[in-house]
Amino acid sequence: xxxxxxxxxxxxxxxxxxxxxxLRKSAGLTVSELACRCGxxxxxxxxxxxxxxxxxxxxxxxxxxxxxxxxxxxxxxxxSLHAESMYTEWRTQVRAGxxxxxxxxxxxxxxxQVFRVYSSTLVPGLLQTEGYATGVLRISAxxxxxxxxxxxxxARARVGRxxxxxxxxxTFVLVVEEAALRHHVCDSNGMAAQLGYLLTAGALPQVxxxxxxxxxxxxxxxxxxxxxxxxDRLVSVELVSARVRITQPSEIALYFKxxxxxxxxxxxxxxxxxxxxRAIEALH
Numbered sequence: 099x100x101x102x103x104x105x106x107x108x109x110x111x112x113x114x115x116x117x118x119x120x121l122r123k124s125a126g127l128t129v130s131e132l133a134c135r136c137g138x139x140x141x142x143x144x145x146x147x148x149x150x151x152x153x154x155x156x157x158x159x160x161x162x163x164x165x166x167x168x169x170x171x172x173x174x175x176x177x178s179l180h181a182e183s184m185y186t187e188w189r190t191q192v193r194a195g196x197x198x199x200x201x202x203x204x205x206x207x208x209x210x211q212v213f214r215v216y217s218s219t220l221v222p223g224l225l226q227t228e229g230y231a232t233g234v235l236r237i238s239a240x241x242x243x244x245x246x247x248x249x250x251x252x253a254r255a256r257v258g259r260x261x262x263x264x265x266x267x268x269t270f271v272l273v274v275e276e277a278a279l280r281h282h283v284c285d286s287n288g289m290a291a292q293l294g295y296l297l298t299a300g301a302l303p304q305v306x307x308x309x310x311x312x313x314x315x316x317x318x319x320x321x322x323x324x325x326x327x328x329x330d331r332l333v334s335v336e337l338v339s340a341r342v343r344i345t346q347p348s349e350i351a352l353y354f355k356x357x358x359x360x361x362x363x364x365x366x367x368x369x370x371x372x373x374x375x376r377a378i379e380a381l382h
Contacts, residue, residue, distance in 0.1 A: 308364025
């Protein structure tokens, strides 16, 4: 089963730290001796080896020079950059506003052929209506205490980006927990419009929409954190504090495994439509 994304990101940092510590020990250097050769305080060496401070490229080059392992510097730098890119704090992401965030990675959407999305809490962004998206983003803006609430503009941008589901060359495999249909993130009219749109979008030939019933007795996976898989090269997971980008093949494989198990528990076609219609009826 997939590990928690935040733990996964921290573990990637620890792997780099352990490799650097092993290089120091193999060279027969103490913490203080390595610090002296690198020209910094010994406390910095300890912070790096305990994954409390991420080394930059210069730090790694100096470390490898001090330990006589300069041939390993390039690989370690690449590994360290990967570890740091996995964990991108939301306060950095939303600095330019929620609207800018919607279009922050246009090439990713255009270049992806198969989108796989699992959502345990909300209707996936690719299938959100403007009213529903406004409700979701307004909650986000309020929670993050953004100085300017641009949730309405951001919702329009999100819906515009989602028009990709109507363009040729892309396939969308979406799995949603039934409970996600019942969370009222906007008013009843907005919820009715959103659920009605699911009936329309779910019938598109390029869209596979599966819904996992709350009553299913075939659980092979419990509800997971919402995640997106872009082809076989990237997994994006949204947490309260950060967006985690996972590119390590072994970890992507775990998310693929979890996705397939979740997809196997879902119902499709008429059975999925029945769950959506039941959610619409519950609004009244």
